[in-house]
Amino acid sequence: MAAFQRDAAAEAFAFASPGIRMMFGTPEAFMAMVRAGYLPVYRPRRAVFDDPVDRQGRIIQPVRVVGPDGAAVVALYDMEAQPDGTWLIAGCSLVAPPAGDA
Numbered sequence: 001m002a003a004f005q006r007d008a009a010a011e012a013f014a015f016a017s018p019g020i021r022m023m024f025g026t027p028e029a030f031m032a033m034v035r036a037g038y039l040p041v042y043r044p045r046r047a048v049f050d051d052p053v054d055r056q057g058r059i060i061q062p063v064r065v066v067g068p069d070g071a072a073v074v075a076l077y078d079m080e081a082q083p084d085g086t087w088l089i090a091g092c093s094l095v096a097p098p099a100g101d102a
Helices: 009-014 018-024 027-037
Strands: 046-049 053-055 058-066 072-081 087-095
Touching: 009 027, 018 027, 018 087
Parallel strands: none
Antiparallel strands: 046 058, 053 058, 058 072, 072 087
């Protein structure tokens, strides 16, 4: 998210899994997708990282985000372990926060 704030396309792209990198091909194409479809994580007013959760063997990193329009969402980052032990982002979905959570 810090890389998005600085429009550091190559840095942000480096956090993407090999499958995501293959899908978008270039850091610029990846950033265009993020700007178009993930504005809350591209330009958050606030972001709070919750503890990762295991969902049927997949590690999900939830991040509570307030977007530039003031609307709250939860970004669910699908994390993928790499052979070298690092974790990269294999996908992201934006969902409504639980009732009463903002």
